[in-house]
Amino acid sequence: xDAFELLTTRSSMPRLVAPGPTPAQLDFMFxxxxxxxxxMMLQPxxxxxxxxxxxxxxxxxxxxxxxxxxxAETQVQRAKELPARAPLVIAVAMKYQAHxxxxxxEQFACAACATLLLQxxxxxxxxxxxxxxGWFANDEGVKQALGLTAQDAILGFLYVGTPVVxxxxxxxxxxxxxxxxxxx
Ligand SMILES: Cc1cc2nc3c(=O)[nH]c(=O)nc-3n(C[C@H](O)[C@H](O)[C@H](O)COP(=O)(O)O)c2cc1C
Numbered sequence: 001x002d003a004f005e006l007l008t009t010r011s012s013m014p015r016l017v018a019p020g021p022t023p024a025q026l027d028f029m030f031x032x033x034x035x036x037x038x039x040m041m042l043q044p045x046x047x048x049x050x051x052x053x054x055x056x057x058x059x060x061x062x063x064x065x066x067x068x069x070x071x072a073e074t075q076v077q078r079a080k081e082l083p084a085r086a087p088l089v090i091a092v093a094m095k096y097q098a099h100x101x102x103x104x105x106e107q108f109a110c111a112a113c114a115t116l117l118l119q120x121x122x123x124x125x126x127x128x129x130x131x132x133x134g135w136f137a138n139d140e141g142v143k144q145a146l147g148l149t150a151q152d153a154i155l156g157f158l159y160v161g162t163p164v165v166x167x168x169x170x171x172x173x174x175x176x177x178x179x180x181x182x183x184x
Pocket of ligand 1: 010011012013130131132133134155156170
């Protein structure tokens with residue numbers, strides 16, 4: 001896949017199976033993510049990788065959070081199983097650093113760009129990936145379990161694996177509502 005195709009066809013894939021990314025494929029994804037535009041080079045993002053038995057541990061973290069907020073047992077069980085939807089999950093967080101020139105929103109935006117780049121780099125290598133959040137991403141218990149503070153934020157969980165079928169490429173968007181050439 002060349003860069004033009006990558007940049008104009010990226011699509012998400014929710015149906016993911018083994019094999020997950022190889023260590024080399026993962027390294028390529030992290031290299032891409034580290035190219036996110038980064039005001040003052042703070043690198044305000046962290047990527048926590050879950051594979052194999054660690055996926056079950058992430059499931060336990062989700063289930064515990066569901067239990068804490070009083071969810072029914074069926075929902076607690078479902079929360080436990082969510083990370084098993086892919087062979088590998090990357091939790092992406094914004095690790096906030098107080099900085100006089102870089103407000104929190106900019107650090108969040110940088111981490112969001114890094115998340116997209118992770119997905120782009122997965123897609124470019126023939127892998128499938130989908131960016132998911134759910135309420136877990138905003139749960140303080142989940143944040144704490146992942147070693148984050150109240151100041152930090154979870155951008156989401158990138159589920160990565162082999163697409164069950166070739167990732168369907170979504171149709172092009174209607175740009176008329178999106179783009180306005182000022183003065184025309
Ligand atoms: C911040 C963020 C959170 C998202 N959370 C979810 C989610 O929890 N569940 C889900 O199915 N899709 C979620 N999505 C949407 C998918 O990642 C995906 O973008 C969407 O299905 C459209 O497909 P596309 O990426 O191929 O255009 C989220 C997207 C973003 C940017």
